[in-house]
Amino acid sequence: MFKFTGFAFGALFLIGLSDSTALAQETVQSMLAAQIRTQGFTCDKALGAKKDAKRSKADREVWVLRCSNATYRVGRAPDMAAKVEVIR
Template structure:
């Protein structure tokens, strides 16, 4: 058995595992702290899935005043309307058209 080859392969596997762990941990921390913003297209798809119109999303900004722990609120600006979208875990989003 070639010990040099075994050590090299083991080190490569360990480094790959450490990289994956750090990457996944960073993503989990970012998600837990709210650093990952849902893209405007994702919010627009949710609005459309719930029967409202948003064919051309322009922007999405977090509504910190309406957000609560585990319930992020967003203002989604579409070409023809603006919506407040509140994302609630394991439930449909709460969507209200903003005049």
């Protein structure tokens, strides 16, 4: 009985982790899309966001945001407007 309970709990825990990861990713892409819209860029529908580890630094994150109409490179630093570059 205890083995099954442990297995069931472990499975539910892992399912919860994968759901929270998907939710966090969705939050990042929607947040980035909202931010670039406030700066005058068009993002009809946010399709995905991926952190650019090569360009990111400790005090400045860089993301590639894919929208249905364009792809943007978005650099974010605390308390500053995002630096947005149209990739395509």
